[in-house]
Amino acid sequence: MSRDHLYPTYAPPEVEFIHGAGVWLTEKSGKKYLDFISGISVNTLGHAHPVLVSALHEQAQKLWHLSNMFEIPGQAELADRYCALTFGERVFFGNSGSEAVELALKSARRFHYKNGNPERVNIIGFDGSFHGRTYAAVNASGNEKYLEGFGPKLPGYIKLAFGDHEALNAAIDDKTAAILIEPVQGEGGLRPVPEACLQGLRKLCDEQGILLIYDEVQCGAGRTGKLFAHQWFEDCAPDIMACAKGVGGGFPLGFTIASARVADTMTPGTHGSTYGGNALAMAVGHACLDYLADDKFMAHINAVSAELEAGLQALVRQKYPSLLEQVRGKGLLVGFKFKKDGANADFRMRALEAGFLVGTAGDNVVRLAPALNVTEGEVRTALGMIDDVLADMDAGA
Numbered sequence: 325m326s327r328d329h330l331y332p333t334y335a336p337p338e339v340e341f342i343h344g345a346g347v348w349l350t351e352k353s354g355k356k357y358l359d360f361i362s363g364i365s366v367n368t369l370g371h372a373h374p375v376l377v378s379a380l381h382e383q384a385q386k387l388w389h390l391s392n393m394f395e396i397p398g399q400a401e402l403a404d405r406y407c408a409l410t411f412g413e414r415v416f417f418g419n420s421g422s423e424a425v426e427l428a429l430k431s432a433r434r435f436h437y438k439n440g441n442p443e444r445v446n447i448i449g450f451d452g453s454f455h456g457r458t459y460a461a462v463n464a465s466g467n468e469k470y471l472e473g474f475g476p477k478l479p480g481y482i483k484l485a486f487g488d489h490e491a492l493n494a495a496i497d498d499k500t501a502a503i504l505i506e507p508v509q510g511e512g513g514l515r516p517v518p519e520a521c522l523q524g525l526r527k528l529c530d531e532q533g534i535l536l537i538y539d540e541v542q543c544g545a546g547r548t549g550k551l552f553a554h555q556w557f558e559d560c561a562p563d564i565m566a567c568a569k570g571v572g573g574g575f576p577l578g579f580t581i582a583s584a585r586v587a588d589t590m591t592p593g594t595h596g597s598t599y600g601g602n603a604l605a606m607a608v609g610h611a612c613l614d615y616l617a618d619d620k621f622m623a624h625i626n627a628v629s630a631e632l633e634a635g636l637q638a639l640v641r642q643k644y645p646s647l648l649e650q651v652r653g654k655g656l657l658v659g660f661k662f663k664k665d666g667a668n669a670d671f672r673m674r675a676l677e678a679g680f681l682v683g684t685a686g687d688n689v690v691r692l693a694p695a696l697n698v699t700e701g702e703v704r705t706a707l708g709m710i711d712d713v714l715a716d717m718d719a720g721a
């Protein structure tokens with residue numbers, strides 16, 4: 325297949341998937357692949373889940389799109405449901421994680437502007453973080469390589485070492501608007517932020533009049549076994565949160581959710597989106613939330629992720645301690661860190677060959693993010709495939 329007329333921003337492997345069902349994908353040749361990355365933490369219920377298919381199909385026969393000029397079916401109701409389940413009081417629907425982050429940043433600055441502090445514009449973020457590919461999102465992200473060749477860095481973004489509390493205290497001043505953090509750092513290497521740190525951030529923000537923004541684009545939507553990752557802990561709710569990926573289960577949907585005191589400074593005309601939260605996205609968003617709001621579904625995620633983690637721990641500690649250093653992540657956003665630089669990419673290519681799809685993350689980590697309805701049997705199959713690939717690597721094959 326020629327890719328000559330596509331931007332060369334991606335370099336996909338030579339496989340062409342033509343069908344998906346649950347955690348399995350079928351390639352043109354008929355070869356089956358076990359999908360343990362799910363469109364990078366997106367396909368909440370796997371591929372072609374009948375409930376999502378029929379939610380989309382039913383809505384598609386009624387009404388697709390109206391734009392933000394009119395009341396969109398299902399939007400106010402989906403906002404009500406997410407607010408009832410979180411700290412949030414207002415929701416803005418968009419199409420992606422980057423857009424959700426973008427509005428989170430705009431809301432933070434606008435809040436201070438409307439409260440008589442227009443000089444409070446600085447956003448503090450952390451090394452290794454990833455917040456998306458728009459201008460604001462790459463400037464807010466903690467990886468310089470995403471900025472190369474794109475002109476001057478935007479002012480107002482400060483980057484600190486992950487976990488450096490002293491640097492954080494020193495960086496805060498009367499120009500600080502917000503702290504932006506992923507409760508479980510995804511791209512940076514599946515690094516969960518400890519409970520005490522999230523609680524400490526909340527306290528610090530309250531003391532200093534700063535807003536706390538969580539990016540739960542990757543770690544939210546049930547991925548860690550709670551609707552949102554920060555909900556594992558008390559007393560650390562943010563002021564603003566960016567969500568996407570799993571909330572749409574594969575349909576492009578993201579949203580920014582915030583407290584009323586923040587969101588209400590975004591008065592008519594300050595923000596908008598043509599497609600954001602259209603009727604199709606809302607139909608699928610409701611269907612996904614039916615699962616994500618169900619305690620039994622969360623119990624399932626916690627049971628399968630415990631099995632996956634235990635299996636990975638055994639591989640890391642008992643079977644391949646010479647190759648592997650650590651199990652990383654939380655819930656079904658989990659993986660393992662290699663000792664040798666670049667071995668994670670090598671593992672990914674070998675796994676692909678063996679019919680097993682995984683991702684990589686920073687810090688030599690292999691990233692697993694299967695559909696949340698993955699079964700214990702499928703987890704065991706995955707662990708067997710991981711074991712086989714590692715055995716080959718260990719043997720120097």
Ligand SMILES: Cc1ncc(COP(=O)(O)O)c(C=O)c1O
Nearest residue numbers: 420421422454455456510541542
């Ligand atoms: C934590 C986080 N924030 C934001 C984004 C950007 O989301 P999108 O690619 O939907 O714009 C991503 C994407 O991987 C992400 O992992």
